[in-house]
Amino acid sequence: MNRILKPCGRLSLCAEMVREGSRLADIGTDHGYLPIALCLSEKIPSALACDINPLPLKSAEENIAKYHLSDRIKTRLSDGLSEVRPDEVDDVVIAGMGGELIRDILTAAPWVKDEAKRLVLQPMTHHEDLVLWLYENGFAIIDQIAVLDDGKYYTVLSAQYNGQSQPCDSYTALVGKLGLDDENSRGFLSRSLHNLRNKSKGDPAVLPLVRRLEEAIRESE
């Protein structure tokens, strides 16, 4: 997107899942590239670029100024969503953090449980903890895609509150809405399987999940 985000990379996928015309909060914005790309392409009118650390926020501010977007993208020092008001944003992106941290950020902002808001989440690790939290807290996963970026697999998902909590077993948490007919999804889940096999050496209770995932991947090939 506008050569700011790598085509087909993990942040491009996040950008694709943001809704047209929405006011965005990018939590953990760092360089600010995501809101910059989305505003330059005119997909969104405005954004809040938030970070818990002043240094990345300064770098975001410099980049925003470089692209003449200071009137449309405001920066904000914020731990998660603590400094963001619900009436300021429609879509929230949280990318490039661990799944547990993303879950904790969402837990601390109960206002995300709003059918009008859309979440776009890109966990670097422990995506299954995030999926479990979403299902148990009444969110529907609208879309989940895996991507291969610089030789590493990532998953990006979009979710929206519908108030219908669902029980979620460990297999569903791991696979979420990934389609096993997709090569990147299989690559992503094969990496999860590798990690699970290692975990099962010290924790045999994980073995049934290992077997189930092995079977699902085998059947999809």
Ligand SMILES: C[S@@+](CC[C@H](N)C(=O)[O-])C[C@H]1O[C@@H](n2cnc3c(N)ncnc32)[C@H](O)[C@@H]1O
């Ligand atoms: C690895 S960078 C990810 C940057 C960008 N979102 C991406 O995906 O490329 C993580 C950023 O999240 C910020 N961060 C970490 N914990 C945070 C929190 N609780 N609230 C807001 N930002 C946080 C860090 O300061 C850092 O700039």
